[in-house]
Amino acid sequence: DQQVKQNSPSLSVQEGRISILNCDYTNSMFDYFLWYKKYPAEGPTFLISISSIKDKNEDGRFTVFLNKSAKHLSLHIVPSQPGDSAVYFCAASVNSGNQFYFGTGTSLTVIP
Amino acid sequence: ETGVTQTPRHLVMGMTNKKSLKCEQHLGHNAMYWYKQSAKKPLELMFVYNFKEQTENNSVPSRFSPECPNSSHLFLHLHTLQPEDSALYLCASSPGVRAGGQETQYFGPGTRLLVL
Numbered sequence: 001d002q003q004v005k006q007n008s009p010s011l012s013v014q015e016g017r018i019s020i021l022n023c024d025y026t027n028s029m030f031d032y033f034l035w036y037k038k039y040p041a042e043g044p045t046f047l048i049s050i051s052s053i054k055d056k057n058e059d060g061r062f063t064v065f066l067n068k069s070a071k072h073l074s075l076h077i078v079p080s081q082p083g084d085s086a087v088y089f090c091a092a093s094v095n096s097g098n099q100f101y102f103g104t105g106t107s108l109t110v111i112p
Numbered sequence: 113e114t115g116v117t118q119t120p121r122h123l124v125m126g127m128t129n130k131k132s133l134k135c136e137q138h139l140g141h142n143a144m145y146w147y148k149q150s151a152k153k154p155l156e157l158m159f160v161y162n163f164k165e166q167t168e169n170n171s172v173p174s175r176f177s178p179e180c181p182n183s184s185h186l187f188l189h190l191h192t193l194q195p196e197d198s199a200l201y202l203c204a205s206s207p208g209v210r211a212g213g214q215e216t217q218y219f220g221p222g223t224r225l226l227v228l
Contacts, residue, residue, distance in 0.1 A: 002154065043116070043118075044155075045219070089154075093215065098167075098215045100217060102154040104154045
């Protein structure tokens with residue numbers, strides 16, 4: 001049973017516009033969430049994280065929003081750039097421990 | 113060299129072979145992980161070592177055998193694998209739960225394994 005779900009396998013966005021990637025989870029005990037970005041033939045690269053005590057965390061063009069009541073988080077990329085084209089994974093853990101549960105990923109294509 | 117490195121990057125092996133995957137981290141971390149990534153599936157955690165002690169083993173078949181000789185090195189020994197074991201094997205490291213703070217994991221580039 002998958003505890004972290006990314007229901008959109010792919011997303012295409014025009015350069016300069018906003019990309020919104022979504023992630024849903026089922027375990028209310030999750031308290032730490034991360035987004036990773038993965039290019040082909042490379043391992044996932046840490047992008048941004050959020051603790052459950054916050055509802056928003058921003059780092060440059062990347063903002064993660066957490067809605068605990070809906071068990072939903074999203075990653076906003078503004079403005080989107082062609083170099084952002086990659087697969088994005090969300091992940092969650094319990095008690096900030098070191099067992100993470102990953103989603104299946106969303107492939108983002110930013111069209112120049 | 114910085115970050116997390118993995119060798120080999122690609123491996124083709126027969127079902128009767130024995131091979132090993134190697135991972136090395138240069139981040140001063142105390143926890144290391146093996147993940148399996150199959151097509152269209154989420155990353156599956158296989159093994160966790162925290163301060164050189166194995167703390168998780170998620171029902172992984174015994175044909176996969178991990179070894180963590182020190183906090184910088186992690187091996188995955190492979191023996192009599194099946195074709196369905198073909199996947200991308202990713203190593204990761206993190207500060208370690210005793211280190212305090214959030215356990216952000218940093219990944220290596222992976223080993224693409226094909227079992228014939």
